Every structure is written in C-alpha cells, then in structure tokens.
Amino acid sequence: MSRRSVLIALVAILLIWQLLAWLVNLPILPSPLTVAAAFWEEVIHGQLLQHFAASLWRVLASMLVSVLLAAPAGLMLGQSPRFNRVFSPVIYLLYPIPKVVLVPVVLLFLGIGDLAKITIIFLILFFQILVLVRDQAAALRPELILSVRSLGAGRRALFRYVYLPASLPAILTALRQSVGTAVAVLYVAELFATQYGLGYYIYLNGSSLLNYPAMYAGILAMSLMGMLLYFSIELAERYACPWLSALKSAE
Amino acid sequence: MISLQQVSFTYPGGQPIFQSFNWQLHRGEAWAVLGTSGCGKTTLLYLLAGLQRPTAGQVLVDNNPLERPRPQTGLILQDYGLLPWATVRQNASLGIQIRTFYGPDGTHAPLEAVPADNVNRWLDWLGLNEVADHYPNQLSGGQRQRTAIARTLVLQPDLLLMDEPFSSLDSPTRSALQDLTLQLWREQHYTLVIVTHSVEEAALLGQHILLLGKPPHTAPQVIENPAFSTPADRESQAYHDICAELRGRLEDTL
Numbered sequence: 001m002s003r004r005s006v007l008i009a010l011v012a013i014l015l016i017w018q019l020l021a022w023l024v025n026l027p028i029l030p031s032p033l034t035v036a037a038a039f040w041e042e043v044i045h046g047q048l049l050q051h052f053a054a055s056l057w058r059v060l061a062s063m064l065v066s067v068l069l070a071a072p073a074g075l076m077l078g079q080s081p082r083f084n085r086v087f088s089p090v091i092y093l094l095y096p097i098p099k100v101v102l103v104p105v106v107l108l109f110l111g112i113g114d115l116a117k118i119t120i121i122f123l124i125l126f127f128q129i130l131v132l133v134r135d136q137a138a139a140l141r142p143e144l145i146l147s148v149r150s151l152g153a154g155r156r157a158l159f160r161y162v163y164l165p166a167s168l169p170a171i172l173t174a175l176r177q178s179v180g181t182a183v184a185v186l187y188v189a190e191l192f193a194t195q196y197g198l199g200y201y202i203y204l205n206g207s208s209l210l211n212y213p214a215m216y217a218g219i220l221a222m223s224l225m226g227m228l229l230y231f232s233i234e235l236a237e238r239y240a241c242p243w244l245s246a247l248k249s250a251e
Numbered sequence: 252m253i254s255l256q257q258v259s260f261t262y263p264g265g266q267p268i269f270q271s272f273n274w275q276l277h278r279g280e281a282w283a284v285l286g287t288s289g290c291g292k293t294t295l296l297y298l299l300a301g302l303q304r305p306t307a308g309q310v311l312v313d314n315n316p317l318e319r320p321r322p323q324t325g326l327i328l329q330d331y332g333l334l335p336w337a338t339v340r341q342n343a344s345l346g347i348q349i350r351t352f353y354g355p356d357g358t359h360a361p362l363e364a365v366p367a368d369n370v371n372r373w374l375d376w377l378g379l380n381e382v383a384d385h386y387p388n389q390l391s392g393g394q395r396q397r398t399a400i401a402r403t404l405v406l407q408p409d410l411l412l413m414d415e416p417f418s419s420l421d422s423p424t425r426s427a428l429q430d431l432t433l434q435l436w437r438e439q440h441y442t443l444v445i446v447t448h449s450v451e452e453a454a455l456l457g458q459h460i461l462l463l464g465k466p467p468h469t470a471p472q473v474i475e476n477p478a479f480s481t482p483a484d485r486e487s488q489a490y491h492d493i494c495a496e497l498r499g500r501l502e503d504t505l
Binding site for chain 2: 143144146147149150151152153154156157160161165166243
C-alpha cells in the first residue's frame with residue numbers, strides 16, 4: 001500500500017461524501033467543507049479539544065493498565081501448562097462475552113467517573129492481549145528456552161531476552177486489532193452520565209442541540225482518534241518488531 | 252573432566268532411562284553418543300549440560316557436582332535454538348549480553364571476561380559477515396547452524412555439547428559442518444560430546460563412541476574408534492569397517 005493510493009482513497013471518500021450531501025440535501029448530512037469549518041470553529045472556540053483529550057486519556061490509560069496486567073498473566077499461562085489448565089476454561093467462557101453489554105453493570109458499580117469508562121475498555125483489551133500473549137508464549141519452543149538457558153540465562157535474563165521480545169508482537173497485534181472496538185465501546189460508555197468525552201459531545205450536539213455540523217465534527221474527531229491510535233500502534237510494530245517486516249518483505 | 256556417578260534418571264510418570272549409570276569423559280576428548288530415537292541420548296546431553304538433574308546419583312564436572320548450567324559449557328541443538336527476532340550478529344552476541352546483564356557473578360557468567368571483538372572474529376571466521384544483519388528465517392539451514400556455533404564459541408567454552416546438530420541439513424552442508432566441527436575441536440581444545448543417530452557421523456566425530464541401546468541404561472558400552480582422524484577421512488578402510496561394526500551393534504540393541 002503506497003502513500004499515493006491512500007491519498008487517492010481519501011480524496012475519493014471525500015468526493016462521495018460531497019456527492020451524497022448534494023443528493024440528500026438535508027441539514028442532517030452537511031458537506032465535508034461545512035464539517036471542516038465547524039471542526040475548526042469547535043477546536044478554536046468550542047470545547048472539542050477538551051472532549052478529545054478526555055476520550056484519548058481514557059483509551060490510553062486503559063491500554064496501559066491492560067498491557068501491564070494482561071501481558072504478564074498471558075506469559076504465565078503460556079509457559080505454565082498447570083496454570084493454563086485451571087484458567088483456560090474460565091477465559092474460554094469469558095472471552096466471547098461482548099464486553100459492551102457490561103457497560104451498565106460497570107457504571108452501577110463504579111459510578112460515573114473516569115474509572116468506570118477505563119474499566120470497560122480495559123475489559124476488552126485485557127482478554128485480547130491475554131489470549132494472544134498466552135498463545136505466543138505457548139508457541140515458544142522448549143529448545144529455544146533450553147539453549148538460552150545453556151548460555152547462562154536464569155529467570156531474569158530469560159524474561160529480558162526471550163519472553164519480552166516474544167510477547168511484544170502479540171501485545172501490539174492485540175492492541176491494533178482491538179483499538180477500534182475499544183473506541184466504539186468508549187463512545188457507548190460516554191453516552192451515560194458524563195460531561196466530557198467525544199461520545200457525550202456527539203450525542204449532545206446531535207440529539208439535544210441539533211447542531212449537525214458540530215455533531216459531525218465530533219464524529220470526525222472520534223475517527224481521527226481511532227486512526228491516530230491504529231497508525232501509532234502500526235508504527236510501533238514496525239519499529240519494535242523489525243524481524244516481522246523482514247519476513248514479509250522476504251515473501 | 253566429567254564423571255557420571257551412579258546416575259539414575261526417570262521422567263515423572265515414565266520408565267527409568269538411566270539406572271546407576273557410570274561414565275567418565277576426560278578433558279579434550281571427542282565423544283559421539285550413538286543411539287536410535289527415544290533411547291535417552293538427548294536426556295544424557297541435558298544431564299551433562301545441567302539442564303536436567305539426575306533423580307539419583309550425581310554428575311561431577313571437575314569434581315564439583317553440577318547443579319545448574321555451567322557458563323563454560325556450550326550447547327548446540329538441531330533446530331529452534333536461535334532467537335527468531337534477533338539478527339545473526341545479535342544472536343551471536345546473546346551469550347555476551349546475558350553475561351553483561353548479570354555481571355561476572357561466577358554463577359551465570361564466569362569471572363573472567365570474554366574478549367569484546369570475539370563476535371566479529373567468529374562471524375568472520377564462520378563466513379557469516381554477509382548475513383550478519385539477517386534474521387534466522389532469512390538464512391539457510393547451514394548458516395543457521397553456523398550462527399549457533401558462533402554464538403557458542405564466542406563464549407570460549409571448554410565443553411561443547413551438540414544434539415543432532417546437522418541432521419536437518421542437506422548432505423554437502425552436513426559434511427562441511429562435520430569437517431568444521433573437527434577442525435574447531437582440534438584448534439580450540441574443548442571437550443566435544445555430539446549426540447547422533449547416524450552411524451557415519453559417530454564414526455567421523457567420535458574418538459570414543461558411547462552406544463545407547465534400549466533404556467534403562469546401566470553399564471556404558473564404549474567403542475574406541477580407530478578410524479578417528481582430523482581432518483576426517485571418509486574413504487579409508489578403517490572408517491568403513493567401524494561404520495559396519497557400529498551398524499551391526501546398533502541393530503543388535505533393537
């Protein structure tokens with residue numbers, strides 16, 4: 001995928017949007033130019049940036065917490081068949097539950113603050129990372145561990161030179177795959193009892209204020225946030241796991 | 252140098268593999284351990300490496316009981332021994348990195364340091380300079396095994412253990428690496444133990460050959476190899492004779 005083809009795709013999407021706006025010709029579908037103007041206005045004079053920051057903070061905080069908890073747990077399950085025997089049925093049952101249905105429950109328990117929203121995203125990311133890191137750690141050949149141990153590695157060096165680099169791609173893949181879902185669920189979570197966040201902002205402008213260009217500006221901001229996260233993780237993957245791109249280019 | 256004294260070994264829930272097994276190796280010797288698959292020859296190598304502990308008896312290295320892998324022992328396995336996310340150069344430096352990580356504590360790393368330019372010297376010597384920045388999945392099988400050899404020799408081992416190191420390679424590459432192994436053994440003066448199921452390989456690389464039949468093993472069957480020579484001579488009558496003898500004795504154990 002070249003930069004040029006991505007650019008062409010972007011232009012095409014904007015053109016189709018513009019065409020649809022002309023065809024529909026209703027206030028509920030403003031043209032891209034109107035939305036861009038509203039976006040600029042809301043960023044400079046409105047509070048779009050604060051809402052953006054509130055949402056981004058919630059996603060980043062839950063990403064951090066889920067990596068810190070899920071990656072070590074995944075490593076432990078992947079390397080210890082005994083642990084895995086106990087916990088894998090539990091994960092097997094919990095993993096497919098669509099975590100978004102837990103939003104009301106989490107809100108009831110944790111209230112309306114940031115903690116509830118961070119917890120909901122955490123639930124999504126945690127299981128994704130846990131499962132991918134576990135499978136990655138389980139796929140490590142015993143021969144590899146033995147030969148690194150024979151070079152003098154104890155537990156700490158094994159972690160540093162084998163388990164950490166082995167789980168890094170799994171962590172990043174899990175984040176990349178689930179960041180879209182995380183942002184979607186954040187939207188749902190921000191519909192309830194909050195004053196800040198893009199979900200609240202979009203809903204407020206769309207349903208209460210009926211300021212459609214501002215609503216679209218919110219949607220644009222949320223899309224940009226999703227793209228920003230996705231592309232950053234992709235970049236981190238390329239930077240932190242150069243052997244994977246070497247593999248791809250060899251194929 | 253190494254002495255197995257009354258060593259017994261059983262995997263949990265399995266049949267005993269060694270029972271009161273005694274065996275001695277002297278410094279600088281080249282040993283081949285020959286046996287069919289499942290005979291416990293890899294287990295024996297792991298016992299020598301300190302990666303497995305005997306269920307009874309003890310493994311002595313220089314009169315000290317072996318409790319954990321020694322930093323002066325090198326181990327080369329058939330496959331999967333290289334870090335897939337590290338380049339040839341990084342893989343070859345792994346041992347040095349681990350030693351730096353712990354510092355010279357005498358447990359994970361010996362007290363004396365390894366010369367810093369060792370990695371470049373061995374990559375150069377083993378013809379790996381051109382692929383030094385490649386990842387293992389971009390290498391041929393022979394290059395991969397040479398990387399594993401480089402990684403081990405960088406640490407200047409006094410004991411080199413090899414588990415079927417060349418069995419997944421094509422025949423010309425295998426012959427070249429067998430010759431290389433002999434040359435390195437002669438120049439570096441380490442003790443060599445190579446585990447193999449190949450009669451030819453045992454005859455080429457083993458000054459002394461330990462034959463393992465069906466477990467449990469109680470008394471070692473040791474065959475002195477009159478055909479052993481460096482460089483290897485694959486054409487001599489002595490070589491063909493010892494191959495025939497080994498093949499016969501291996502079949503008798505089945």
